[in-house]
Amino acid sequence: MRVLSKNIFSINTPIVLRPVIVIILYHFHPKAMEAEKASLIPKRRDISRTKSSAHDELHSFRSWLRWMCVDQSTGYTFCLSWLVFIVFTIVIPTLSHFYLACSDCDNRHARPHDSHVQLSLSTMATLSFLCLSRFVRVYGLRRFLFFDKLCNESDTVRKGYTEQLDSSLKILFIFVAPCFTAEAAYKIWWYSSGATAIPFLGNAMVSDAVACTLELASWLYRTVVFFLVCVLFRLICHLQILRLQDFAKVFHVDSDVEDVLREHLRIRRHLHIISHRYRVFILWALILVTISQFTSLLDTTRSTADLSIFKTGELALVSVSLLAGIMILLRCATRITHKAQGVTCLAAKWHVCATIESFDPPDIDTETPPMGVLTNQVFSHDASASDNDDAGSEDELDSTKLIPAYARSTISFQKRQALVTYFENNRAGITVFGFMLDRTSLHTIVMIEMSLVLWLLGKTVGIS
Structure with a gap:
């Protein structure tokens, strides 16, 4: 039928x-x-988030997220994730501060700055966990990391982005491992040398081991969650940098202005999406880290403050850890903004080269050679090539070499000028509520944050 x-x-x-x-x-x-x-009846287009399959390129990364209890793809993992977050971010730090701070300990084992340490780590972990939960729940891991858009990219971009994904966990380990080693050394010393002054239940050694393990696990969980969001932002920005470097190749081949404009609009749209998703996290991370540094300085610069490396070493370690995460965010945002704005210089250089080559060569058989011939004899093309022999770090966006005007026979002067004007008036990059994160803003923020941290290190561990 x-x-x-x-x-x-x-x-x-x-x-x-x-x-x-x-x-x-x-x-x-x-x-x-x-x-x-x-x-x-026309079928309604599926507007739900893109879900990842079980055996794609994100399989190992998703397994690691599940092991860290930050995966919320199912109901079970959602409840487990929130349970682990509450225990390691709220319950254990609270118990550690009120029951293990040891207010009646000797001078070396007292922890007068424990409240600043616990509040700073827990606040940043809460912000990171809420943002990460929203990212994974609303967009899905595959869509959030732009893996659903890789089918439209070149093989170079896909290969480079996959390699960067594999190395993201290594980068996370590089930032977390030194801080965790220092924290573990301090906690082990504190528990092993001051065990008699701490209230225990039952066996003292077992209580010490359990309390030390729980505190280290809480510290590791909060630090990893914060750095994970920062590393994911670095991964997404690296994809856009690869796309911009691949986009720069359109000026070296016979490309149409419409195709160039469409590709640039697509890149700008993705940069706008990244800025919209991360703007709340970047803004609040800057505010919370700055408040944490100011309160730490006010607490350590009091006239009655008793400072030593045993009392303030943990405070300095937390400040350095939070500053490292902020630097990851700002450096990646500034770098991709610099690359996106470098497209304007590349397009202007392409337009100039195409305009110069569009003129007919002068008649060198005349009695008096024109000025252009004399200029070409003085400034030869080989000299510019020899000057760039040592510029090994330059890519397509930052290259100072001349661009062969392949498109001079197909693209008119008016179209090239319109494209350059568009690039000059539509600068792309990472923004936070309309504020562009470029090198000027980076220098200002880094100067403020580094001044606070160096001042704090000078007051706590003697580094200035």
């Missing part, structure tokens, strides 16, 4: 006879009519 209905409702069927055929179908086979009615 379904095959018959498809043949009846073909294009060749007259429109007048279709109502009669519908009545006949409904009389003999009502289910067939319902199927036909459902087929005539």
Whole structure:
């Protein structure tokens, strides 16, 4: 019946006879009519988030997120993730501060700055966890990391982005491992040398081991969650840098202005998406880290403050860890903004080279050679090539070499000028509520944050 209905409702069927055929179908086979009615209704486009399959390129990364209890793809992992977050971010730091701070300990084992340490780490971990939960729940891991868009990219971009994904966990380990080693050494010394002054239940050594393990696990969890969001931002920015470097190749081949404009608009749209997703995290991370540094300085610069490396070493370690995460965010945002704005210089250079080559070569048989011939004899093209022999770090966006004007025969001067004008008035990059994160803003923020941290290190561990 379904095959018959498809043949009846073909294009060749007259429109007048279709109502009669519908009545006949409904009389003999009502289910067939319902199927036909459902087929005539346009299907609603699926607007749900893109889900990752179980055995794609994100399989190992998703397994690591599940092991860290930050995966919220199912109901079970969602409840487990929030349970682990509450325990390691709120419960254990609270118990550690009120029951293990040891207010009646000796001078070396007292922890007067423990409240600043716990609040700073827990606040940043809460912000990171909430943002990461929203990213994974709303967009899905595959869509959030732009893996659903890699099918439209070149092989170079796909290969480079996959390699960067594999090395992201190594980068996370590089930042977390030194800080965790220093924290573990301090906690082990504190528990092993001051065990008698701490309230225990039962065996003292077992209580020491359990309390030390729980505190280290809480510290590691909060630090990893914060650095994970920063490393994911670095990964996404690296994809856009690869795309910009691949986009720069359009000026070295015979490309059409419309194709160049469409590709640049696509890159700008993705940069706008990244800025929109991360703007809350970047802004609040800067505010919270700055407040943490100011309060730490006010606490350590008091006239009655008793400073030593045993009391303030943990405070300095937390400040350095938070500053490292902020530097990851700012450096990646500034770098991609610099690359995106470098497209304007590349397009202007391409326009100049194409304009110069569009003129006919001068007649060198005349009695007095024109000025252009004399200039070319003085400034040869080989000299510019020899000057760039040592510029090994330059890429397509930062190259100072001349661009061969392949498109001078197909693209007019007006189209090239319009494209350059568009680039000059539509600068792309990472923004935070309309504020561009470029090198000027980076220098200002780094100067403020580094001044606070160096001042704090000078007061705590003697580094200035």
